[in-house]
Amino acid sequence: MKVKSYRADFPILMRDVKPGLPLVYLDSAATSQKPEVVITAMDNYYRSMNANIHRGVHTLAEEATAAYESARAKISRFIDAGSTREVIFTRNTTESINLVAYSWGRKFLKDGDVVILTEMEHHANLVPWQILASEKNIKLEFIPVSDDGLLDLAAYKDLLKLEPKLVSFTHMSNVLGTINPAKEIIDLAHLAGALTLVDAAQSVPHFPVSVKDLDADFLAFSAHKMCGPTAIGVLYGKENLLTAMPPFMGGGDMIRKVALRSFSPNELPYKFEAGTPAIAEVIGFGAAVDYLSGIGMENVQAVEEELITYAMEQVRQFPQISLLGPDAGSKGGVLSMVMDIAHPHDVAQILDQHGIAVRAGHHCAMPLHTRFQVPASTRASFYLYNTPEEVDKLMAGLAHVIKLFS
Amino acid sequence: MDDLYREIIIERYKDPQFKKELDPHDISFEDENPLCGDQLRVDLRVDETGMITDAGFSGHGCAISQASADLLMESIIGKNIEEVKKMTKQDILDLLGIELGPVRLKCALLSLKVVKAGVYGLGEASDALVED
Ligand SMILES: Cc1ncc(COP(=O)(O)O)c(C=O)c1O
Numbered sequence: 001m002k003v004k005s006y007r008a009d010f011p012i013l014m015r016d017v018k019p020g021l022p023l024v025y026l027d028s029a030a031t032s033q034k035p036e037v038v039i040t041a042m043d044n045y046y047r048s049m050n051a052n053i054h055r056g057v058h059t060l061a062e063e064a065t066a067a068y069e070s071a072r073a074k075i076s077r078f079i080d081a082g083s084t085r086e087v088i089f090t091r092n093t094t095e096s097i098n099l100v101a102y103s104w105g106r107k108f109l110k111d112g113d114v115v116i117l118t119e120m121e122h123h124a125n126l127v128p129w130q131i132l133a134s135e136k137n138i139k140l141e142f143i144p145v146s147d148d149g150l151l152d153l154a155a156y157k158d159l160l161k162l163e164p165k166l167v168s169f170t171h172m173s174n175v176l177g178t179i180n181p182a183k184e185i186i187d188l189a190h191l192a193g194a195l196t197l198v199d200a201a202q203s204v205p206h207f208p209v210s211v212k213d214l215d216a217d218f219l220a221f222s223a224h225k226m227c228g229p230t231a232i233g234v235l236y237g238k239e240n241l242l243t244a245m246p247p248f249m250g251g252g253d254m255i256r257k258v259a260l261r262s263f264s265p266n267e268l269p270y271k272f273e274a275g276t277p278a279i280a281e282v283i284g285f286g287a288a289v290d291y292l293s294g295i296g297m298e299n300v301q302a303v304e305e306e307l308i309t310y311a312m313e314q315v316r317q318f319p320q321i322s323l324l325g326p327d328a329g330s331k332g333g334v335l336s337m338v339m340d341i342a343h344p345h346d347v348a349q350i351l352d353q354h355g356i357a358v359r360a361g362h363h364c365a366m367p368l369h370t371r372f373q374v375p376a377s378t379r380a381s382f383y384l385y386n387t388p389e390e391v392d393k394l395m396a397g398l399a400h401v402i403k404l405f406s
Numbered sequence: 407m408d409d410l411y412r413e414i415i416i417e418r419y420k421d422p423q424f425k426k427e428l429d430p431h432d433i434s435f436e437d438e439n440p441l442c443g444d445q446l447r448v449d450l451r452v453d454e455t456g457m458i459t460d461a462g463f464s465g466h467g468c469a470i471s472q473a474s475a476d477l478l479m480e481s482i483i484g485k486n487i488e489e490v491k492k493m494t495k496q497d498i499l500d501l502l503g504i505e506l507g508p509v510r511l512k513c514a515l516l517s518l519k520v521v522k523a524g525v526y527g528l529g530e531a532s533d534a535l536v537e538d
Contacts, residue, residue: 343444343468345513349410362443375443375466404411405420405469 007385009035021355024390029174029334029381030359031224038227041287042280052276068279071286078289080210081236085268088235089277093201094124096220096235100197101128103245111137114164118143118151119371120173123364125199145371149176149325160192167196171203175365176325177334182214201225206332208297211236228288232281242268249274300384304333307382311335311391320402324377333382342405344378354397410504419469424479426462435524437531439516444471448520456486468513475517477501487525494538
């Protein structure tokens with residue numbers, strides 16, 4: 001494993017949680033840590049080229065605009081988009097999905113139309129559709145999740161008979177770790193005449209994703225889960241779809257011409273980027289994509305596969321712990337645990353005393369926890385900078401929890 | 407290392423003394439901690455002088471929230487509801503004997519919040535009930 005060299009790229013991983021207690025960061029599904037190159041890129045922007053973009057003609061504005069747009073080009077190549085016009089900057093996955101619901105949904109969905117979601121969605125891919133459904137008479141249908149954490153594709157095929165307009169689903173579950181067969185889901189949707197939206201918040205950061213191979217119509221992800229800064233994300237959309245959609249927010253940058261009583265929208269992608277954007281964050285995002293491309297997403301995936309396989313083997317020593325989700329092999333680096341004897345908050349708190357950062361709660365997927373009849377779970381999630389030794393520390397921490405509570 | 411998990415907290419969590427529903431009861435109130443989905447119901451019996459004669463809690467939650475509920479039930483039995491209305495965050499921290507950060511404080515204070523919303527006869531519990 002080449003992991004040691006990746007670790008050294010992340011300054012925060014050098015810190016102790018308390019003196020003498022090194023940080024074991026196992027909460028990357030919530031947000032990843034940032035490598036030095038990303039921090040430096042943002043710092044450089046503020047130190048040497050800070051200016052508003054797209055409007056100024058002075059040198060700083062030219063440099064900042066070039067840096068901003070070159071980041072868009074890198075991200076576009078990273079997901080194999082057809083052109084930079086298909087890469088819209090938003091704040092995050094949540095905003096990207098809301099953009100589609102607000103702009104495409106309000107224009108193209110009509111009374112009685114069906115939208116298919118799944119039972120394993122993050123609230124970000126549930127609530128925007130619920131809001132839309134409360135305004136228009138739209139029917140939401142859900143692909144069920146099996147006991148071993150997989151989507152029931154037979155049930156999906158039945159649901160497609162309802163002639164849905166959209167199938168919106170998560171590429172990888174942030175709780176179960178399940179990697180859904182996105183290509184198959186999209187092909188089936190297209191055969192049934194539906195468009196597709198992929199919540200790629202947990203996939204683009206962790207394995208190679210090509211919007212072209214998937215033939216996804218829309219795809220959403222966040223920089224902060226892939227070594228980039230917070231508050232910057234992407235909505236990918238096929239150009240013909242984005243062209244037909246009305247603007248999401250109005251203001252500066254998104255217009256071509258404005259009169260007192262009318263405006264004409266700017267071309268793509270600017271039509272959907274109203275107001276001064278998160279310039280430093282976009283530049284940081286570009287640096288994150290450079291960093292990950294330099295390593296190779298296959299290599300990122302390989303590290304995580306090794307870690308989750310090892311962690312799932314090791315956790316079996318504790319009969320008190322049951323796991324949510326499928327077996328290693330069909331899942332990403334997410335280990336969600338349920339313990340009858342201890343509440344997830346207590347588990348996470350005791351692990352914190354060992355320097356281990358995990359997440360406790362429903363991870364913004366309350367309906368999924370309801371499906372598995374547990375109020376909450378404890379989630380350890382891995383990224384390229386984690387090591388088998390950290391898995392061992394997690395197991396030692398879990399042993400301590402069990403000792404305390406049995 | 408386990409300062410937060412003092413013996414009394416673990417003991418009360420594993421073997422609570424007042425985890426029960428009271429039927430009939432004079433006051434009952436239920437609330438959730440939206441951050442973690444924990445849920446707590448408190449039932450009280452109150453005599454004509456306003457004294458609490460029995461108290462019980464039910465629901466699910468972490469060791470901190472369950473232990474503080476158990477200790478709180480014990481401490482309010484025999485108290486007048488007017489006294490209970492005056493209880494604060496500090497009373498709970500004294501019962502638990504620990505310091506808590508902002509996230510876990512919410513767990514610890516859930517039971518007091520529920521009790522106070524109940525004795526005040528409110529429709530909804532609010533954090534303002536347990537702020538000092
Ligand atoms: C599957 C999934 N979808 C959506 C989101 C929302 O991402 P963000 O909070 O960056 O909008 C997350 C992150 O928590 C996620 O894991």
